[in-house]
């Protein structure tokens with residue numbers, strides 16, 4: 001049998017500016033591309049393993065996890081395969097089937113799936129609707145009061161630090177305080193924050209944090225980060241009866257090979273870049289202002305922006321699409337001609353985008369490109 005052509009060539013990142021928020025924080029620095037190449041064989045980190053992945057000294061996974069834990073303000077850190085696997089592990093260790101987790105109304109689908117896979121009930125703290133979709137921390141108190149009055153067994157509270165729909169930042173410290181007042185631990189989902197902005201789990205009142213290497217920590221992945229307080233280490237990092245050194249929730253070993261190596265190689269780069277978070281936010285606000293200035297474009301979600309993920313409502317492009325022979329595809333095609341990608345094909349009513357990591361010159365080019373498209377179809 002002969003294999004078909006899988007089309008495994010990808011030049012879009014080299015040749016284009018990619019506005020997809022999902023991809024902006026996962027670009028590898030040079031040193032990580034080198035590490036990826038050197039560790040590209042299967043179990044490449046396992047040459048010197050004595051039974052515990054997190055204790056391997058060559059390459060220095062043990063030192064890396066120590067640095068990582070300090071970087072994000074937790075007592076213990078482990079790598080997992082992604083933010084979702086981290087959430088699943090915490091829920092699995094902390095909750096019994098049939099119990100309830102309280103989550104924000106902007107939670108990622110993987111939060112819901114992690115809960116479902118653990119046979120947990122989900123109660124939502126609703127967002128504040130159009131146009132901000134804000135999560136009010138104090139609504140957690142209301143929801144907890146109602147549920148606890150009803151006798152609901154709530155074993156975990158979860159907050160999406162930055163949600164993936166609107167890029168809203170919610171005050172974790174306030175939510176954590178409320179959860180702790182009821183004696184319930186907080187799991188903070190930092191998939192869109194850890195590695196882009198500074199995270200200190202302790203000051204955010206988070207008992208558990210999860211991060212995503214391939215989304216926000218400049219890693220090729222799939223790889224994620226799980227951080228926790230010592231207080232919960234016995235429960236979440238419980239060891240096997242049969243294989244005394246192996247941690248059950250980690251299924252013994254998690255990320256074993258190139259994915260964890262790129263996360264390690266990128267940590268110095270990530271530690272530096274989070275220091276420039278304020279500049280990224282300023283750049284985003286300026287981008288939003290210029291885009292809104294084109295007319296018929298409106299930023300949805302909390303204003304002013306506190307994160308690089310921006311959601312725009314774009315009736316102006318939708319009106320053009322209604323008359324254009326290429327329909328909704330016109331926008332994608334116009335942008336592609338200008339070497340800009342990352343906005344879904346066919347979508348014109350709204351889109352999400354991010355300028356994270358772009359230079360001001362590149363952002364200016366992007367705004368100018370949108371302006372050109374608006375102008376081209378002015379009297380269309």
Ligand SMILES: *Cc1c(COP(=O)(O)O)cnc(C)c1O
Pocket residue numbers: 081082083084085107108110160162163164189191192211212213214215223224
């Ligand atoms: C992307 C995303 C995830 C999933 O991250 P993985 O590391 O791929 O599991 C989870 N939560 C939020 C809020 C996200 O944006």
